Structures are given as structure tokens and as C-alpha cells.
Amino acid sequence: MHFTKALKKISITILYNRKGEQKMKKKMILSIVFIALACFLVACGQSEDDSKTQSAENKKPLKMWVGLNQAGVYRELAKEFEEKNGVAVKVIEVEEADDALLKDADAAADVIRLPHDQLGQLVESGSVYENEKYADQVTKENIPMAIQASSYKDKLYGYPASTDAMFLYYDKRVYNEQDLRTLDSLTKKGKVGLNLAEAGADYRLTPWFIANGALLYGEDGEDVTDTTLNNEQGLNVLKWVGNARKNPNIVALNADEISALQDGKISALFSGVWNAQNVEKILGKNMGTVVYPKANFGDGEINLKAFSGVPIFVVNAATKNPSKAMDLAEFVTNKEAQLKVFKEINTVPSNKEARESETVQSDPLAKTVTEATTPEHSVLMPKLPEMKNFWPNMNALLVDSYEGVVKVDQMQQKLDKLVRDVSKPAK
Template sequence: MKRNMKKLLTLGVTMTAAAFTLAACGGGSSDEKTTAKNENASIKLWVDVAFVDTYKPLVEQFEKEHKDWKVTIKPSESATAQENLKKDPSAAADVFMMPHDQLGQMVDAGIIYANTKYEDSIKENSTESAVEAATYDGKLYGYPYGVESQILYYNKEKLAEADVKSWETLTSKGKLGANFGEAGANYIFTPLFMSNGDELYGKNGEDIEGTNFNNDKGVQVLKWVREQKDNPGVIQSNADALSNLGNGKIDAFLSGPWSKLDVEKALGDNFAVAPYPTVDLGNGPVQQKAFLGVKLFGVNASTKSPVAAMALADFLTNKENQLTVFEKNGTVPANKEAQTDGKVTSDKVAEAVMTMSDADHSVVMPKLPAMVSFWGPADAVLNDTYNGKIAEDQYLPKLDKLVKDTSKSDK
């Protein structure tokens, strides 16, 4: 998900066919208009290469249940889903994997089909945060199949479970590897502002003028970031975090489920995982938050078989199939019932991710296209603050500029 989050792309698609524009804007709300087109439908499905073998038998089951529909599955990087779709929507897959943060860009470009058939069941069966991530401007588009958040990995020989519950005890009793001073700090530590009560693009992440980091709470966050430079329990770590964990230079670090196998290899029997700790930014302990990413399937707005395509997206994301994907690929389900399954609850990483996926522990990554203008300025403020390049009396002016830059739209 980290890679996905950083691959936010700019807009720039021109619609050339009136029919395509209508399909994109209207979302094909009339099944009667499309049913005839779905007889003997041939559907193309894009999934990440690591998921192809997992989804092949699921596709075969779908075809058995819908004998007039043929599905061709091909590998395609979900992190660049919108870029691949924009190249030639008519030649792209009918159904595709995507990270939820690309949703706003896809909607604005008119390349994703509204979920007009399965909205009620998805809202009923998916977690609240997953539904929020699949929705843009009040309309549901995506089909959630997984949730992803950063968590805390630690060496249980060096740190007890009680030690990792707060930043203070974590960094006083052990050494935490964290990236404050290099590119990528934005993804990890921007949610500190929301931990302290500020907002990024408003309450729902869709208000272009809704960022309010330039206040006393935001200044508190920067003061705390600067203090970590002088905290002996914090070791600047980025690409070297895993090696530092393995050689004992650090005892814990913040990462996501994508690091599970590498951390297990580095720590062996001392492997342990937990949700983020609390942190005191100046007003007492608050929960340190992370960005939440939601994995979606989407339907191409230019599909010739929207009924079949929507049916496939819904089938691939049902409870049973989300559990299959969890068992095969480790993707934590977005389905509420699937999250209570013993196979999921017995997995410590999944348990930590599910805890982090609630509103008290995470913020759904905003879907606004303007996020593309946020990452660079946010990194600069966090990196320069940590490295002592910004005087304390310049914190508020720097946040004023960050908010101004954040409010830019590349439409």
C-alpha cells in the first residue's frame, strides 16, 4: 500500500465519445439498457501478478455460475490502475484492482463505472471505513476486498507488550526505527496532525479547502517532531530499517503488513506486532493515527458488459473469496464477517491491522486528486523540522504555506 499511496498521478483525459461520457457520469443506472449486451459477455480482469494464481480458480467458479460469460484474467499493476486505464479505456480491463486513493482521479476523469447494483450489500457487509473509501462525492464506485494500515513491529525479547503501548515507554525502554528525516515521512507522520484534532481535506477527506494544520495544534505536532531528533530512543531509519532490526540497532519500527515476512525472518521467535502506540503531543496521551488504505475492485466506465462486470467485481469481493485471498495472499478482509473468522483473528498482523482500521486509530487516505500536490510540501516540512532546518518561530508560517499548497487542484 505504501507504494500505491505514493503513485498519485495527475489528471488529463479528454472524453471523445458522448456515449462514453454518459456512461461515466451516469454510471449505467439502468440495468434494462445493458442486460442485452451481457449475453455471451467476454470480460477482461486485471489483478496484480501476485494474485493471478489466487483468482484463477475463483474466476472458474464464476464462469460455472454464469455459463454465458467468459473471463480472461491478466496481470496488471494495481498501483498504476488509473494510468493504465487512461491510456485506452476501450482496450483496458472491464474489472480491475485499484488502491482507493485513486478513486477521485478516476471519477473526475470519467473512467470508472458507478456501483449501481450492489451498493446496499456492500454498505451492509463492509466495514465503515471501507465503504467510505469506496465512495466519492456521495456515490459508491468501488468493491472493497481488503484493508491495509501501518502497524508496529517489535522484538519481544527487548520490549514487553506493555512497553509498546505508548511512544514514551517504547522509546525509553527500547530503540524505535522511524523515518522523520527522509522522503516518505509524509505518509508515516502526517496523521499526527489528525491525532491532534486537525483535518486533512475536511472531515471526509473531500473538501479542497478543508486542511487546517496551520494552527496551535499543528505547531504542537512540529514541536514534537523536532523533539524526536534529540530522543535517544528514536533512530532515523528508512531503507535500512529491516537490517537495523536484524542486527539489533533498533528494537521496533513502523511498517505495514507488506513487511511481515521480512520481519519474521529478521526476528525469528522474537517477532511481535501491535497497533500504533499513544503519543503525547502536548495535551496528554492521544492515539497515534496512521493512514488507512482500502483495496478495491473497480469497473471500467467504457465496459460493453456492465452487468457482467459488476457481477464479477461483486463475486470476487464476497466474504468467502475475501477469506480465500487472505489465506493465499495475506490481504486483511474488508468484509465485517470475514474479519471475525478464526483464520483472520488468529493472525497477529491481521489483528493489529484490523485494530488500526477503526476511526480511532486511522484516517482513510483522502481520494481528492489534489493529494498529488500535498506529498512534496508535507515531506519538506516534516524533514526540515526534524533536521532542525526550520526555526520554531517559523513553524506556523511553514504550516500556512503547506495548507496553501495543499489547497491546489490540478484539474
Template sequence: MKTNWKKYLTTGVILSASALLLAACGDSSSDKKDTASSDKGSTAKPEGDIKLWVDTEQVDMFKGIVADFEKEYPDVKVEIAAGSSADAKQDVSKDPGAAADVFMMPHDQIGQMADAGLLYPFTETKFAENVKKDNVDSAVEGATWKEELYGFPYGVESQVLYYNKAKLSEADVKTWSEMTAKGKIGTNFGDAGANYIFSPLFMSNGDVLYGKTGEDVKGTDFNNENGVEVLKWIAAQKNNPGVVQSSAEALSNLESGVTDAFLSGPWSKNDVEKALGENMAVAAYPKVDFGSGEKQMKAFLGVKLFAVNQQTKSPVAALTLADYLSNETSQMKEFEGFGIVPSNKTLQTDSKVASDAVTAAVIEMSDSEHSVVMPKLPEMNTFWPAMDALINDTYKGSIKEDQYMNKLDKLVSDISKTTE
């Protein structure tokens, strides 16, 4: 059984800081007046020296945003330093007391970090109201763990379909069958990394991974007829002339004309533009027929977050900064500076944002019809290699059709074991 270290180590800190934050919200209800009249409550405002970690390449951009923040909150001084959002769990856990007060992180690390007492929950504060009101539902889901908010969304990320519009039309890429009949897609079924691209096929066909919320260790139901249909479809792609197994060579195949389409994310935008030039086009994922009618092909959705260190000595200031860095104005600057697709509802409909083809496709993919928020459970570490092996071996024909259900039973059993 997992120990809830947060409960034992941080309860006092949370209650004390929450009192400050609730008072700062300006709530005049009688049950909060006593808090507001206390010494700390009456002076509750953002103040103190805090440290901010952002990705190395984004330091200069955030210096400008932080300068604006300090003008608005002159009692807060922010030290900004280069970090790595992908390594947030590793970097913060080394020495939480010395780590940044506010840092970037991917949403799928929330489960492990929250359970380890590394993240500051803020569900009962005004900041939670902002997060829920301003951001798309999928981003809020990504920022939530066990019904507690731990992160401030500032962007969403999903794979999309890049294609050569000189070879394929908008109509051609609406369905997998039409696309692979009219052209060739280069994608990876047979090598490591197929798990990230094609695991969501099971959710496309009605199954769930770790339950509907992605937080139930025993909630995966891939071992059913829907799951068998998915494996049959994967196996059939080996003999589909419109599918070219492509891993490291996917971009070179696109550039040389060996293939006409490619599944990847906004991180590949510049490379695809180089490969296809003016013929580059982008779309949301196509529909797929697993044998019982067309279903929307889904992708995993990632949510980019700012989080607050549980051990911050200035929680009001840290939460205020995280809120500011993820507000509408800051998200627009992050979009303009680095093409980060906003999670803010208003910005997702902004003409400047939506005019970018890749961004528009990611925004379309960010709804629940097109994507599933990647689960935040630590058990995902077990899921990835097991799913890679299943997809690779099914595609290569190493697993026969009469073995599909047994293999799915084993997969579900293996990934349902609680990580200690």
C-alpha cells in the same frame, strides 16, 4: 474549474445500464415495474464476455475464483490477465475502450478516475447494498467519491508497529514515551517518505486533511495550535535517545539489534520475521503525547478495490463479477493466498483471520480511532512533497519554533490550490 466529463460523456450509458441493474434487483415497487417489463429489463442478467485485470502474482489464485464464478454464471465468460493495481489510472486511461471491464485499484485513485469518467458508479443498485452491508465503514468510505460508490472493497491496509518482544513488552509499546524509554524505535523522520508515516500525526491531534471526508480542497486546518504541537513533538524526536533515524536501513537495524521496533505494513511481515524470528511481535500504533495528554497515534488507511470500467459493454456482468470477487468467500481465499486483510465485517472477526498477529493489528488499525482513510483528491499530489519537506526540515532543526505557524500557513495554502 474542473469539467465533469462523466456528466457529458456517459450519462446515457449510466441511465441505460442502471435500468437493467435495477430490474435485476427484483424490486417490485411500482416505479420500477415499467423498467422491468421492457425488453432489456426482462432479460437483465449477467451475460457476455468480459476482461479482468489482477496483479501479476495473483493471477493463478484468481483463476480458481473466476472458475467458480463462471459455474454460477454460465452466460459470462471471463478473460483474466495480469495487470498492476498500482497503475490502474495510468493503464485504464491509455485506452478505456480496450482496458479490462473489471480491474483492481487502490482507493486513493478514485477521485481522479471518477472525475475523468473512467469508473462505473453503482450507488443505486443491489451491489451498493452488498458493499455497505458487508464491509467495515472505513472501506466503504474508501470506495466512495462525492457520495457515489465506485469500488468494491476486498481488503484494507495500514501500517502497524513491529517490535522485538525480547526487548519490549506489550505494556511498553502502548505509548511512544514508554517505548522509547525502554527501547529504541527505528523510523524515518529525516528522509523522503516521512510524509506517509507521520502526516497522520496532525489528525491524531485533532486536525483534518481536506476536511472530514477528505474531499474538501480547502478543508485542511493544520495551521493551528494543534499543528504547532505536532511540529514541536517531531522536532523533539531528534534528541530522543529512543529514536534512531532509519530509512533504507530500518530492517537491518532491527535484525542487528540497533533498534527494537519498526513502523511498517503487512508487506514487511516476511522481512521482519526473518530479522526477528520467534521474537517478532506486532501491535497497533501506540499513543502519543503532543503536550496536552495522550492521543492515539493514527496511520493512513488504504482500501483495496475492484472497480468497473465505465466503457464496459456488459455492465451487469462486470458489476456481478466485481461483487463476486469481493464477497466473503473470495476475500477469505485472498487472505489465505496472499495475506490480504479482509474488509468484510464477518471475516474480520473470524478466528482464522484474527489468529494472524499482523492481520489482527491491521484490523485494529482499520477503525476510525486508529487510522484515517487516505484522501482521494488529486491535490494529494501537491501534499506529499510539501509535507515531506516540512517534516524533514522540522526534525533536522532547519525550521525554528517561531517559524512553525508560518510554515503551516504556507503548507495549507499550497495544498489548497485546485489541481486543473
């Protein structure tokens, strides 16, 4: 506004002050000086306002959601962040963070910890901010599997916090190293607990299909038109499931796996870190852990695989301070933070240096998980929204096959139907 008035004054001076060159020059000089002064004042005013606005944004408290029983260690990290950045952080435990974010992004936290397999749905709904500020750093510092988990359609959104995958617990008094080499030798030597007949069979056995040469949503888990669970390799795994009921050394269980171990009904079980304390209480110094064994379903020997999961932090797309939110997400997932969280709640780091540190490698359980969360021993759980439809369909087929409801001569037909139900035809 001041700038427009100044320009008008120049025009008036040039048009109406022709009484003498000297007088016109004086007025023009004065007008130009006025313009320069006005512009300087306007610019200074804007710069000062912008600075105040930016400062105010940086001082606003950030909210961070974490999972149950995780607030303690993340509050310690939040305090460190506040001391270094001058921004307060409020840490809150939330059980279903992804659902809460989808329902009301404005009420959700600025930074949120959640399972990586929820990322696809959140990106599709526009709920998360792309990792614009730390993409190169995060990619360089974390293992490829964690970067794949934090990305969707070739864009990095997440900040990986740790890695996880199932493995085998076993009683050292029953098994020796050779017994653990293959699924066949494992089940011949002792009784093995495996969920085949309840909800959760899908999570445990789908990776066996993939390990044997079938695909679930393509090589990278992001192609909804490329599912081949109904190929010959997939069929052979389903046949194994159907025959497992005849093997007295394969014990179908799920929630009762710890009581079964305590009662001596099993001497090994496929499980995860969430059961570490329970298993150790029962087996004590005789507790052993190892990655999944090899198996041969009729297509040659392969490494059995588990699903790997990567807890990630994301920045809420509705945050009022994305820059500081990204700073916080990076801070609570860097090498030092991951090691601190590992010491407190035993989550195995995704950071390359942290994984190879003496702190992690000297822990037998953590060492097993670092080996399990490699492409040789696990496959990243797909993060497409379509997975919500896949789980119940796959679980029903596995349970019915184990129970004998689905006969061998029906398995191909059932697998074909599964693929039609959970995927989309290629265009």
C-alpha cells in the same frame, strides 16, 4: 414499417369501400387481423433480436486487472465465476492500473483492482461506473471505513476487497506490554525505527497531525477548502518532529529498516504487512505486533494513528457489459472471496463476517491489522486528486523540520504556507 402500411390499408378500406356495410365490415376485420398479425411478428422479431444481443454480450470474455503477485488467487476466483455464470474472465497483472485506465479506457480491463485513494481522480474523469447493482449489499456487508473508501461525493463506486494500515513490530525480548502503551515509554525502553528523513515521511506522520486534532481536507477527506494542519495541534506535532533528532532512541530510516533490525540498531519499527516475512525471519517467535501507541504532543493524550488503505475493485465506465462486470466485481469481493484471498496473499478482509471469522482472528498479525483498521487507530487516506500535490509539499516540510533546516520559530509560517499550497480557499 409494416405497422404504417397496415394503418394506410385501413384508411383506404374505410374511404373507398362504401358499396355495402357487409363488404366494408369484412374488409375492416381482415385489415385489423392483418395489423395484429404484423404487430405480433414485429414484436417477436425485436424480442428475439434483443435476446440474441443480450446473450452475445453475456458470452463475451471479461478482462480483470489485478496487482503484481495477485493473479494466482484471482484466476481461481475467475474460474469459479465462469463456471457459475458462463462468462470467461481473463486475469492480468498490472502495476499502475489507474494510470492505464486514465490514458486509454477502451483498452483497459472491464474490472480493475486499485488503491482507494485513486478513486477521486477516476470519478472526476468519468472513468469508473457507479456501483448501481450491489450498493445496498456491499454497504451492509463491509465495515464503514471500507464503504467510505469506495465512495466519492456520497456515491458508491467501488467494491472493497480488503483493508490495510501500518502498525508496530517489536521484539518481545525488549518490550513488555506496559512499554508499548505510549510513544514516550516505547522510545525510552529501546530504539525505534521511523521514517523521518526520506520520501515516505509524509505517509507515516501526516496521520499523527490528524490524530492530534488537525484536518486534512475536512472530516471525511473530501473538502479541499478545509485543511487545518497549521493549527496549534498541528504545530505541536511538527515541533515533536524537530526535536526527534535529539532523541538517540528514535532512528530515522526507511528502505534500510529491515537491515537495521537485523543488525540490532532498532528493536521496534512502524511498518506494514509487506514486511511481515522479513521481520519474522529476523525475530522468529520473538516477533510481536500491536497497534500504534498513545502519545501526548502537549494537547493531551491521544491514540496515534496510521493511514488506512482499502484496495477496491471498480468497473470501467467504457466496459461493453457493465451488468456482468458488476457481477464479477461483487463475486471477487464477497465474504468467501475475501477469505480465500486472505489465505493466499494475507490481505485482511473488509467484509464484517470475514474479519470476525476464526480464520482471521486466529492469526496474530491479521488480528492486529483488523484492530488497526478502525477509526480509533487509523484515518482513511483522502482520495481527492489534490493529494498528488500534497505529498511532496508535506514530505519536504517534515524532512526539513527533522533535519533542522526549518527552525522552531519558522514552523508556523511554513505550516501556513503548506495549507495555502495544498488547499483552496472557501467561497
